[in-house]
Amino acid sequence: MLVARVIVDVMLKPEILDPQGRAVQGALGRLGLSGVTDVRQGKQFVIDIDGELDDARRAKLEQLASELLSNPVIEDYRMTVVNDDEAGA
Amino acid sequence: MLVARVIVDVMLKPEILDPQGRAVQGALGRLGLSGVTDVRQGKQFVIDIDGELDDARRAKLEQLASELLSNPVIEDYRMTVVNDDEAGA
16 A cells, blocks of 8 residues: 655755754763864654545645644755655555 | 764663654654555764874764764664765864
């Protein structure tokens, strides 16, 4: 059975300050990793969908990714479709 | 100048319940996307590193990804290295 897996990465826009990322950057340095110039922390959604991901559902998903999964005022999202017959494995 | 970009994806282990993902799954259905069988929500860290990512720094990063960026009791991580001369662009 066809199962589509869609990955939505949500990241703060480059011009928005990322205090979490900044904290991680400091921690990485203190714990011995030198030369870290920037860290950004985002969210990742892994969405499994039953059946075929036709154009209508893809458009709906695109809309929901921009309005539900991300905040378009401060975040960018990137949607990647992984069509995989064995995604349920 | 060489800049390495490392992406660390952190996701709850498959056997751990993901209430956030479950909530997103419900919302996607209510908002008109049918056939969503599973949603998992994870974190993504985008780490820019100055200079070459040699074996020692890569090992250090691997250690920090498993101990600082993720909780090995309940989370898996995946590290992807994107060597990119123009990552700063």
